[in-house]
Every structure is written in structure tokens, then in C-alpha cells.
Amino acid sequence: xxxxxxxxxxxxxxxxxxxxxxxxxxxxxxxxxxxxxxxxxxxxxxxxxxxxxxxxxxxxxxxxxxxxxxxxxxxxxxxxxxxxxxxxxxxxxxxxx
Amino acid sequence: xxxxxxxxxxxxxxxxxxxxxxxxxxxxxxxxxxxxxxxxxxxxxxxxxxxxxxxxxxxxxxxxxxxxxxxxxxxxxxxxxxxxxxxxxxxxxxxxxxxxxxxxxxxxxxxxxxxxxxxxxxxxxxxxxxxxxxxxxxxxxxxxxxxxxxxxxxxxxxxxxxxxxxxxxxxxxxxxxxxxxxxxxxxxxxxxxxxxxxxxxxxxxxxxxxxxxxxxxxxxxxxxxxxxxxxxxxxxxxxxxxxxxxxxxxxxxxxxxxxxxxxxxxxxxxxxxxxxxxxxxxxxxxxxxxxxxxxxxxxxxxxxxxxxxxxxxxxxxxxxxxxxxxxxxxxxxxxxxxxxxxxxxxxxxxxxxxxxxxxxxxxxxxxxxxxxxxxxxxxxxxxxxxxxxxxxxx
Amino acid sequence: xxxxxxxxxxxxxxxxxxxxxxxxxxxxxxxxxxxxxxxxxxxxxxxxxxxxxxxxxxxxxxxxxxxxxxxxxxxxxxxxxxxxxxxxxxxxxxxxxxxxxxxxxxxxxxxxxxxxxxxxxxxxxxxxxxxxxxxxxxxxxxxxxxxxxxxxxxxxxxxxxxxxxxxxxxxxxxxxxxxxxxxxxxxxxxxxx
Numbered sequence: 001x002x003x004x005x006x007x008x009x010x011x012x013x014x015x016x017x018x019x020x021x022x023x024x025x026x027x028x029x030x031x032x033x034x035x036x037x038x039x040x041x042x043x044x045x046x047x048x049x050x051x052x053x054x055x056x057x058x059x060x061x062x063x064x065x066x067x068x069x070x071x072x073x074x075x076x077x078x079x080x081x082x083x084x085x086x087x088x089x090x091x092x093x094x095x096x097x
Numbered sequence: 098x099x100x101x102x103x104x105x106x107x108x109x110x111x112x113x114x115x116x117x118x119x120x121x122x123x124x125x126x127x128x129x130x131x132x133x134x135x136x137x138x139x140x141x142x143x144x145x146x147x148x149x150x151x152x153x154x155x156x157x158x159x160x161x162x163x164x165x166x167x168x169x170x171x172x173x174x175x176x177x178x179x180x181x182x183x184x185x186x187x188x189x190x191x192x193x194x195x196x197x198x199x200x201x202x203x204x205x206x207x208x209x210x211x212x213x214x215x216x217x218x219x220x221x222x223x224x225x226x227x228x229x230x231x232x233x234x235x236x237x238x239x240x241x242x243x244x245x246x247x248x249x250x251x252x253x254x255x256x257x258x259x260x261x262x263x264x265x266x267x268x269x270x271x272x273x274x275x276x277x278x279x280x281x282x283x284x285x286x287x288x289x290x291x292x293x294x295x296x297x298x299x300x301x302x303x304x305x306x307x308x309x310x311x312x313x314x315x316x317x318x319x320x321x322x323x324x325x326x327x328x329x330x331x332x333x334x335x336x337x338x339x340x341x342x343x344x345x346x347x348x349x350x351x352x353x354x355x356x357x358x359x360x361x362x363x364x365x366x367x368x369x370x371x372x373x374x375x376x377x378x379x380x381x382x383x384x385x386x387x388x389x390x391x392x393x394x395x396x397x398x399x400x401x402x403x404x405x406x407x408x409x410x411x412x413x414x415x416x417x418x419x420x421x422x423x424x425x426x427x428x429x430x431x432x433x434x435x436x437x438x439x440x441x442x443x444x445x446x447x448x449x450x451x452x453x454x455x456x457x458x459x460x461x462x463x464x465x466x467x468x469x470x471x472x473x474x475x476x477x478x479x480x481x482x483x484x485x486x487x488x489x490x491x
Numbered sequence: 492x493x494x495x496x497x498x499x500x501x502x503x504x505x506x507x508x509x510x511x512x513x514x515x516x517x518x519x520x521x522x523x524x525x526x527x528x529x530x531x532x533x534x535x536x537x538x539x540x541x542x543x544x545x546x547x548x549x550x551x552x553x554x555x556x557x558x559x560x561x562x563x564x565x566x567x568x569x570x571x572x573x574x575x576x577x578x579x580x581x582x583x584x585x586x587x588x589x590x591x592x593x594x595x596x597x598x599x600x601x602x603x604x605x606x607x608x609x610x611x612x613x614x615x616x617x618x619x620x621x622x623x624x625x626x627x628x629x630x631x632x633x634x635x636x637x638x639x640x641x642x643x644x645x646x647x648x649x650x651x652x653x654x655x656x657x658x659x660x661x662x663x664x665x666x667x668x669x670x671x672x673x674x675x676x677x678x679x680x681x682x683x684x
Contacts, residue, residue: 008317013257014196015310015318016295020303103521129533215533236556268556272530273517275552371554459557 032076042088049080100278106269109237110202111136113244116284120171123151123162127181130204156181160188167197170296179206193228198251199259206266215455216266218419230260231396233366240264255328265368350399352391359388361470365416376463400436412445412473418452451486501544503568508629513544579606591615596684613681622673634677
């Protein structure tokens with residue numbers, strides 16, 4: 001794994017990245033200042049929220065049902081809350097209860 | 098046996114490209130290198146190469162297309178000149194920083210303005226710090242030979258840098274001269290096929306090229322480029338040695354002409370070197386110990402080697418066919434002089450800016466430089482080191 | 492520097508083929524085993540504008556890369572240039588000038604500022620019209636300079652040109668004969684004045 005301590009002669013040529021799916025290693029969840037809360041009792045599993053998530057932070061199980069947010073990657077953009085017709089996603093300032 | 102031919106410098110470059118048969122050529126025609134893509138597109142139409150020829154709408158796109166092709170895993174080439182190179186400028190840096198061994202034929206010409214289409218090195222000198230290997234060619238033969246060697250240098254695993262082969266606009270690009278061509282099969286064998294270790298079209302290894310590279314990384318990546326440039330010196334010599342075995346024609350980092358016992362010397366590049374050799378011979382007949390050093394490899398700059406080769410002369414003049422407009426000396430002069438200083442060589446040095454915008458350089462002009470050098474040796478006084486050759490001035 | 496170096500300067504007008512003629516001369520000399528250079532001096536590339544082209548021919552490799560200021564021979568493809576261009580500038584007195592003209596020696600000496608070397612003339616228009624039916628001065632002028640300079644033997648020159656024409660006019664073989672006749676006629680009609 002290359003990071004900011006990797007010496008010059010251990011870096012790849014031209015900064016090339018040779019493994020796919022490496023965005024998983026870059027946890028963008030700490031960019032978040034507003035947090036989506038999943039209110040499962042209001043959710044009808046209509047399936048509108050997870051396709052609009054830019055960070056794939058709404059996991060969908062094999063049972064085709066969405067699960068709670070993956071906060072490692074959720075940047076708190078709020079697009080999912082906007083698109084939910086049932087008020088099942090509530091945006092709260094980070095740190096509030 | 099080699100093939101005795103007569104070709105213009107542009108025909109020579111296009112012929113080398115034909116024999117190399119790259120995967121992609123992307124070019125926009127610009128005077129005076131226009132003929133290179135023109136001849137090459139004929140080879141494409143005739144089926145004598147199986148290159149994908151991309152006729153782009155600008156030089157910026159020409160270099161972009163080469164970058165895309167090379168990153169995808171193809172061997173890409175282009176040709177340009179002067180303002181065409183200027184328009185490529187942004188992508189020139191991208192090509193070298195992505196470590197893509199693209200090969201370019203650059204026909205040296207003034208970057209306007211005011212409008213001028215003739216030979217000088219303001220185009221090449223503008224990209225001298227962009228991380229491209231730069232080889233200069235005295236005549237059509239060298240323009241051809243350098244291109245045949247280009248991919249072996251650029252694609253070497255210790256190098257992986259783009260490379261440009263320079264020659265003089267019109268003076269050699271449009272002059273028909275004798276040339277010894279190498280047989281197609283020999284060139285094919287010498288150049289070899291291109292098998293990059295990493296490339297975008299490799300479905301076994303998905304990769305990202307040119308990612309974000311901020312404070313924590315760009316410095317190290319630039320150092321890598323500098324290391325590759327340092328490595329290139331050795332590779333250039335190795336390839337030249339193999340080339341000599343094939344053709345008998347010897348190439349180094351620079352050519353020394355009667356320099357061994359010379360007391361005064363001129364350092365220059367490209368076609369001026371040929372004219373200077375004639376002058377050196379004439380001076381030698383008069384008993385004057387004149388010599389010449391022709392820089393072939395300008396990037397990487399062989400500072401230490403040049404300093405050593407010039408260490409015994411009493412005075413040296415460095416000829417720059419572009420003015421750095423820095424109020425001091427030309428680019429080649431600065432490189433030679435700083436190389437000498439760092440290596441403890443204290444030879445008296447003069448900077449001459451000459452040949453700007455295609456101003457013809459005659460044997461008389463070059464002779465006058467040697468006369469100036471003799472004067473410096475005699476008096477021990479350099480006077481104004483920043484001089485002009487062939488400039489009209491009261 | 493080689494002692495056998497021959498330097499030739501061509502003066503013509505854009506569109507008359509002086510550049511082509513210089514390249515043909517380079518070709519012909521090359522084919523007899525010589526080292527050659529053939530290059531034009533690029534200026535305003537316009538139909539009718541005065542243009543200059545150069546040739547160097549030598550038995551040893553040519554290294555010099557500058558224009559020619561002291562030619563052994565000068566070829567003038569268009570005599571209307573004589574009054575506006577200093578065609579004999581630097582021309583060696585033991586050399587010669589070849590002019591496409593019908594003017595007489597007295598006029599030529601005068602307009603050439605009293606040039607003391609040899610002056611040759613040829614009516615390239617007549618040669619061209621009679622053999623090709625059109626005005627292409629470069630073919631007769633090429634033959635004329637070969638004759639005057641003696642840089643190659645006439646027989647070898649004709650033989651070589653026949654080969655070039657066959658190649659060049661592969662799709663129009665009917666013009667080969669006319670071009671060969673133009674060369675032959677030019678070789679005999681160029682004369683010293």
C-alpha cells in the first residue's frame with residue numbers, strides 16, 4: 001500500500017494505479033458534516049435512494065432490501081434524503097443525537 | 098549492405114517512421130515538418146505501413162492522441178515544428194510525467210512573432226525542461242539514424258520517457274542529400290516490437306493513469322522522472338553501440354571533432370556542426386589548433402562529460418540558435434558553462450547567439466568566432482562574454 | 492574541404508521549376524555516384540516571385556550547410572530577372588553563367604555589370620516549344636548546365652534522365668520522348684556568347 005510515507009523509489013511510475021476498486025481504501029466518510037439517518041419504520045423499500053448515492057454508501061442485501069448507511073463512505077451529500085418520497089431519511093448535523 | 102539514397106531531411110524522417118511502422122501516428126501539418134505526416138500518410142494509403150493515422154484538428158490534439166494511444170499500449174509517433182510544438186506544450190508535460198515513450202520528429206524553427214517560418218531553436222528550447230529526451234541531428238543521415246534508435250532508448254525499462262529528434266528546418270528538412278538507409282528487416286529487428294509492462298487495454302490489469310498527485314507525491318514523481326533522465330545517458334550509449342555494430346556509424350552523447358589537441362573550440366548543434374567542421378579543417382591547414390564539440394544529446398545534458406572533453410582547451414565559444422532573452426547567455430551556453438564550473442573547469446567561455454529566424458550561417462561567420470577565441474587566448478581577456486554572430490548593429 | 496566541390500546557384504521565378512531543376516540535377520549527379528546537395532532558399536512562395544535554389548556536387552561527403560555566395564556556376568531560368576536581381580553576385584570569374592535568353596552578348600555583358608567570366612545562352616522557350624509543345628524551361632536548363640559545368644558525362648546524363656522520366660512519367664509515357672528530345676536539343680543549342 002502506497003501512502004505519504006512511501007519513499008520515491010517505491011512509488012509506481014508516473015503515479016499509475018494498478019489495482020481496480022481501490023476507492024474502497026479511501027474512506028471519504030470523514031468529509032461528512034451532515035449525516036443521513038435511516039428511519040426503517042417509514043421505509044417502503046421503493047428502491048429510489050440507493051441508485052442516486054454517489055458513493056455507494058447504501059448497501060443492498062441479497063434479499064433486494066436496502067440496509068442502514070455505510071458511514072465509512074457516506075459524505076453526507078443528502079441526495080438520498082431529497083429523493084425519498086416517504087421521509088425515511090432524515091439529515092442531522094454531525095454530532096447531534 | 099545499406100541502401101545508397103538521396104533524400105531530404107523530411108523524407109529521411111518519414112522513411113525512418115515507415116520502417117519503424119508504429120501503431121499510431123497522430124499529426125497536424127505545420128511548416129516545415131508538414132511533409133513528414135504528408136509522406137507518412139501516403140505510406141498508410143499505400144499499405145506499406147499498418148499504422149492508424151489520426152489526422153487531428155490541432156497539435157494539442159495530436160499530442161493528446163499520442164498520449165492516449167501510448168497509454169493504451171500502442172507505439173505512437175508524431176511530427177511537428179515551432180508554433181505547433183507551442184500548441185502541444187501542455188500535453189508535452191503530460192506525456193513525460195505519465196512516462197509515455199512517445200517519439201516525435203521536431204523540425205526546428207522559430208516560434209513567431211513577428212512572423213517567421215525559418216530555422217532556429219526557440220521551439221526546442223521552450224520545452225527543454227519538460228522531461229523529454231532531446232537528440233539533435235547534423236544532417237539527414239543523423240535525423241534518420243536517431244529516429245531508428247529512438248524507441249530503443251525511450252521504451253527502455255530504466256527510462257520510459259518521451260523523446261524528440263531535432264533537425265534544422267529547411268536547412269536539412271528541405272535539402273536533398275546523400276543518405277545510407279538500413280534495410281527494412283534490419284530496422285524491424287533492431288527496433289523490436291513494443292511490449293509495455295502496464296497499459297490501459299490490458300484486461301488482466303485494470304489501471305488508472307494520471308491520478309491526483311498532490312503535495313505528498315508529485316515531488317517524488319518528479320524525482321523519478323529526473324532519475325529516468327539520468328539513466329537515459331547510459332541507455333543512449335548502449336543503443337548507439339548496438340547501432341554501430343549494425344551500421345558502422347558511431348554515435349555518442351556528443352561528437353568531438355579534432356578536439357583532442359585543440360586550444361580553441363566551438364560548441365554547437367545540428368547543421369552548424371557540418372559547416373564548423375569545414376572551418377576547423379581550413380584553420381588546421383593554417384596551423385591553428387581549432388576543434389569542435391557537437392552536442393547530440395541535449396537532454397539528458399552530458400554536463401560532466403562535456404566539461405571533461407573541454408578541460409584542456411584555452412577558450413571555448415558556445416553557439417546558441419535561440420536567444421534565452423534573459424539578458425545573459427543562451428541555453429546551451431548556460432548548460433555548458435555550469436557543467437564546467439561544477440566540474441572545476443575554468444576555461445574561458447563566450448556565448449554567441451546566432452542564426453535567429455533562419456539567418457544564414459557561413460564559414461566566414463564561424464571563422465570569425467575562432468578569430469575572437471584566438472584574441473581571448475592572446476590577451477587573456479574575455480571582454481563581453483555575451484555576443485552575437487551575424488547581427489546587424491552599428 | 493574537398494577541392495572537387497562544384498557549387499551552382501539557380502535564379503528563377505516561382506512556378507518555373509528552378510527548384511525542381513535543382514533537385515533533378517542533384518538526382519542526376521547522385522546517380523553517377525556523387526555526393527550532392529539540392530535545396531531552395533525559401534522566401535515568399537508566390538507564382539512569379541524571384542526564387543533562388545542551390546546545388547553542391549562533390550566526390551567527397553558534403554558537410555557545409557549554408558547558402559552559396561561564391562558559386563562556380565549560375566543558371567538564370569528567366570532573363571527578366573537580369574535587371575532586377577544581381578545574378579552574378581560572387582560568381583567566380585573562372586566559372587560561368589547560363590541564361591535562358593535570346594538577347595545578344597553585348598546586352599548581357601552590360602546588364603551583368605561587366606561580368607568577366609564565360610556567358611552561355613540557350614533559348615529554352617524555343618527548345619521547349621519545339622519538343623514539348625509547352626513552355627517548361629527547367630528541362631532544357633538542366634541539360635544546359637550539365638553541358639557547361641561538365642559535372643557529368645553527357646551520355647551518362649541522358650541515360651540517367653531516361654530512367655528518371657520513365658519512373659516519373661510512368662502514367663504518361665507519351666511525354667518521355669519529348670522530354671528526352673528537349674534534353675538532347677538543349678545540349679547542342681547552348682552556346683557561349
